[in-house]
Amino acid sequence: MFIRFFGVLTLFLCLSQTAFAQSIVMSDGSALLCYHSVKHGDPGRLSTKKTCKQALRDFDTSPKDKAATHVNLGILQMRSGKYIKAQNSFDKAISMSPNLPEAYINISAVLIYTGQHHAAIKSVERAIELGTKKMPEALYNRAMAYDNLENYTKAYADLKQALVLRPNWAPALKAIDNYEITPTPS
Helix, strand or coil: CCECCCCCCCCCCCCCCCCCCCCCCCCCCCCHHHHHHHHCCCCCCCCHCCCCCCCCHHHCCCCHHHHHHHHHHHHHHHHCCCCCHHHHHHHHHHHHHHCCHHHHHHHHHHHHHHCHHHHHHHHHHHHCCCCCCCHHHHHHHHHHHHHCCHHHCCCCCHHHHHHHHHCCHHHHHHHHHHHECCCCCC
């Protein structure tokens, strides 16, 4: 079986929605406002970033919640195109909680945006090793990295698996529609 790709999948969802899967981390206390803003699609407004930064300064925010807030702040930064700041936020989350798979999923998104596709695959694979509960997002990001590396067979396989885990997931459905399976010549 040969998989042929139609069109270019670079940032195909950039204007209407996030191009690469992001994984939000739930928090408690003051970090909860940051979490809810990210969860409900905040595009990275300055006021929301300030709320997240305030949660990081609050004394009552636990280390676990601070790590989660760094992930959520990184998502906001990524959504507003601040990839280096986002990478720094995800790195801070990992330094506080090295086994936080969602941070690695989000790092993979930054790496895809910045054209570092091999590193993105390694980051996704670390999230998978850590037992992420966001497997569809991990598979989607890895598929996008494989696609950009023109490894369409692996990209297609990851998208198919993401859809097994989350049927009718719009980003994966839209991406997989760019592929066509053609028989291998005998």
